[in-house]
Amino acid sequence: MSAPGRPKRESSLGEEVAQRPEGRPSGAPNRPKRESSPGEEVAKRPEGRPSGAPNRPKRESSPGEEVAKRPEGRPSGAPLDQEAQDSHWMAQALAQADTVMNLTTPNPRVGCVIVRHGECLGAGATQQAGGPHAEIMALRDAKARGHDLAGSTFYVTLEPCSHYGRTPPCVDAVIAARPARVVVALTDPNPQVGGRGLKRLREAGIEVVQGVASEAALAQNPGFVGRMTRGTPWLWLKLAGSIDGRSALHNGVSQWITGAAARQDGHLWRARACAVLTGIGTVLADDPQLTPRQGRILRLPRKIVLDSRLRLPVDARLLDGTPTWVFTTERAPPRDAELAHRHAEVVRLPAGNDGRLDLSAVMRWLGEHDINEIHAEAGPRLSGALLQAGVVDELLVYQAPLLLGDAQPMAQLPARDTLPEGAAFEFIDVGQVGADLRLRARHAERWSALRRAIAV
Ligand SMILES: NC(=O)c1ccc[n+]([C@@H]2O[C@H](COP(=O)([O-])OP(=O)(O)OC[C@H]3O[C@@H](n4cnc5c(N)ncnc54)[C@H](OP(=O)(O)O)[C@@H]3O)[C@@H](O)[C@H]2O)c1
Numbered sequence: 001m002s003a004p005g006r007p008k009r010e011s012s013l014g015e016e017v018a019q020r021p022e023g024r025p026s027g028a029p030n031r032p033k034r035e036s037s038p039g040e041e042v043a044k045r046p047e048g049r050p051s052g053a054p055n056r057p058k059r060e061s062s063p064g065e066e067v068a069k070r071p072e073g074r075p076s077g078a079p080l081d082q083e084a085q086d087s088h089w090m091a092q093a094l095a096q097a098d099t100v101m102n103l104t105t106p107n108p109r110v111g112c113v114i115v116r117h118g119e120c121l122g123a124g125a126t127q128q129a130g131g132p133h134a135e136i137m138a139l140r141d142a143k144a145r146g147h148d149l150a151g152s153t154f155y156v157t158l159e160p161c162s163h164y165g166r167t168p169p170c171v172d173a174v175i176a177a178r179p180a181r182v183v184v185a186l187t188d189p190n191p192q193v194g195g196r197g198l199k200r201l202r203e204a205g206i207e208v209v210q211g212v213a214s215e216a217a218l219a220q221n222p223g224f225v226g227r228m229t230r231g232t233p234w235l236w237l238k239l240a241g242s243i244d245g246r247s248a249l250h251n252g253v254s255q256w257i258t259g260a261a262a263r264q265d266g267h268l269w270r271a272r273a274c275a276v277l278t279g280i281g282t283v284l285a286d287d288p289q290l291t292p293r294q295g296r297i298l299r300l301p302r303k304i305v306l307d308s309r310l311r312l313p314v315d316a317r318l319l320d321g322t323p324t325w326v327f328t329t330e331r332a333p334p335r336d337a338e339l340a341h342r343h344a345e346v347v348r349l350p351a352g353n354d355g356r357l358d359l360s361a362v363m364r365w366l367g368e369h370d371i372n373e374i375h376a377e378a379g380p381r382l383s384g385a386l387l388q389a390g391v392v393d394e395l396l397v398y399q400a401p402l403l404l405g406d407a408q409p410m411a412q413l414p415a416r417d418t419l420p421e422g423a424a425f426e427f428i429d430v431g432q433v434g435a436d437l438r439l440r441a442r443h444a445e446r447w448s449a450l451r452r453a454i455a456v
Pocket of ligand 1: 238239240241247248252254278279280281282283285286306307308309310311356357358359377378379380381382383385386
């Protein structure tokens with residue numbers, strides 16, 4: 001829905017364009033002609049196994065599809081030893097989980113394959129909240145093919161659940177299938193239940209192996225693990241700018257710094273996240289929609305606006321019926337009812353010392369409200385503030401081969417007198433998207449803390 005009376009133009013967030021401003025060559029289409037696999041567009045990806053980024057699935061499948069692709073048998077050639085077999089089949093289970101990256105929130109993405117004598121008997125992945133978990137999907141798949149699973153091995157990317165939640169405990173169904181072994185990547189990070197499922201399996205006489213490909217499984221679920229262990233979501237901050245780190249000209253013109261392919265790639269990340277977060281400065285300047293418009297859109301992420309003075313216009317385009325949280329301070333004007341009519345819930349939190357929202361408090365609130373992963377896409381002020389507040393887990397940076405000179409930074413940060421002792425972020429993926437670079441960097445200490453929390 002477009003806001004009446006507002007100029008339509010391409011925003012720096014890769015939104016729709018009606019009137020193209022000058023700056024970047026105009027030939028590039030805003031949308032691709034076909035659904036392209038982002039894997040085709042990112043030219044170079046140095047990491048061995050990508051880490052759960054939305055550009056992984058090679059094949060687009062429809063949301064209702066239950067089993068994405070049944071894993072093949074083990075590779076031909078010399079027989080694999082047990083460890084190599086476990087790695088091979090766990091990679092297949094991770095591939096199953098990959099197919100539901102945009103679906104399971106607030107539950108983790110989990111994949112399962114059931115194997116006997118080098119043959120995959122069943123495979124599946126966790127469905128949307130309230131739906132069956134990965135083990136149940138794999139059991140159903142195996143049953144549909146008439147397999148008896150006695151003596152088989154279950155490969156599951158997360159410990160089978162042992163408690164009644166929205167669904168009965170998976171561990172009971174696994175035990176009933178009489179497997180000889182269960183191999184898991186991660187133990188359940190929920191401190192209330194972690195390890196109980198494995199204990200039940202061992203008590204039933206089933207051999208349990210844990211920790212196979214645990215780092216890759218963690219990379220598929222940093223938000224779920226973060227919420228369970230530290231109480232806050234996993235937040236990646238998207239920044240887009242020139243190769244000299246500028247996000248807009250000195251006069252504010254920012255459109256078409258990065259190309260269409262980079263903007264489309266950014267939409268895939270929105271589709272993966274539980275929520276897309278921005279600042280009121282961007283809303284007032286660009287009137288973005290904040291919706292994902294590329295990739296497998298299996299559920300719409302929530303929208304979040306940080307707006308200390310509650311200036312959000314009721315006709316903002318992002319208020320399109322998608323559930324939205326507008327975070328503001330206790331002193332902001334009482335516009336709650338007016339915004340509620342547009343499906344926006346006003347959340348009032350105490351202000352920090354500068355009168356603005358306390359960003360750590362915002363993150364804690366979001367963790368308490370089942371948000372696993374946040375895609376933050378804001379202007380230089382909020383981007384800088386998020387970094388300063390130490391709540392950024394990952395950077396997703398697009399850089400165009402342009403030099404903008406004395407212009408606005410991607411993130412407004414105070415000047416430093418000395419070089420920091422160590423690098424806060426480490427690159428985990430560097431590649432090219434269209435004409436631009438895409439850099440992914442993870443906050444080293446925050447990632448290590450997550451690994452320590454679940455002993456990976
Ligand atoms: N290149 C890109 O990728 C990109 C992406 C998005 C936007 N942009 C550009 O960025 C420009 C807007 O920049 P901006 O910096 O004004 O927008 P912004 O960073 O999106 O929003 C800044 C506003 O957020 C609010 N806010 C709430 N809590 C805050 C906190 N704790 N710390 C800091 N701010 C907080 C503040 O307003 P209150 O004090 O009123 O709450 C602040 O003025 C636009 O021109 C847009 O085109 C570029």
